[in-house]
Amino acid sequence: MNRTSCISLVVVAMAPMLAAFSFTAVVKTSVAQGSSPAAQKFPFSEGLQEMPVPEHLRGFEELFGSADRGRLLLESGRLSCLMCHTVTPGESSFAPNLLDLRHRLSLEQIVTSIFEPSREFAAGYRSVDVLTEDGRRVSGIVDEEASDETYLVIETATGRKTIARQGIVWLSEPQSDMPTGQADDLTPQEFADLIAFLLSLDSAA
Numbered sequence: 001m002n003r004t005s006c007i008s009l010v011v012v013a014m015a016p017m018l019a020a021f022s023f024t025a026v027v028k029t030s031v032a033q034g035s036s037p038a039a040q041k042f043p044f045s046e047g048l049q050e051m052p053v054p055e056h057l058r059g060f061e062e063l064f065g066s067a068d069r070g071r072l073l074l075e076s077g078r079l080s081c082l083m084c085h086t087v088t089p090g091e092s093s094f095a096p097n098l099l100d101l102r103h104r105l106s107l108e109q110i111v112t113s114i115f116e117p118s119r120e121f122a123a124g125y126r127s128v129d130v131l132t133e134d135g136r137r138v139s140g141i142v143d144e145e146a147s148d149e150t151y152l153v154i155e156t157a158t159g160r161k162t163i164a165r166q167g168i169v170w171l172s173e174p175q176s177d178m179p180t181g182q183a184d185d186l187t188p189q190e191f192a193d194l195i196a197f198l199l200s201l202d203s204a205a
Contacts, residue, residue, distance in 0.1 A: 070197025
């Protein structure tokens with residue numbers, strides 16, 4: 001075997017290690033500079049199988065998501081997230097600000113909330129429909145702090161309503177105003193990019 005052939009075999013053998021070193025170096029450099037890496041792979045726990053991920057998006061967790069592409073996807077209008085949420089510091093919105101999402105929810109909770117938004121609620125965003133014995137129907141968001149065992153306080157489109165619990169004849173199951181099907185038209189790569197963008201947000205940045 002000549003010298004050129006030996007060098008070629010060594011390069012081929014070391015290629016996986018060089019690639020791994022290169023990616024690790026990029027991530028470490030980005031963190032050291034205080035910025036998010038351009039792409040990241042998601043360290044899911046064993047709870048992945050319990051998440052309600054549609055069949056057409058299965059495998060997204062094996063991809064490298066790009067926060068930059070995820071931001072462009074969110075801003076493109078293909079998803080309606082920004083109609084209710086915001087990613088701007090100090091800006092009020094109908095739904096929770098996404099800036100501190102990664103500090104409030106685990107990676108699994110973020111993914112699950114996209115497909116089953118009514119499974120868990122952010123504080124102050126639990127919507128209900130109420131029918132009272134005098135025929136009134138009230139729909140809105142429950143004020144958890146003001147409500148107690150005697151009264152249910154609901155923020156409606158026309159103002160705050162206080163309803164005596166003993167006068168309620170029907171109360172809907174708590175539900176989220178966030179629509180389902182947001183990711184129905186996404187590819188696994190696009191969904192990976194979206195999650196990468198959500199994880200890159202930080203209110204302290």
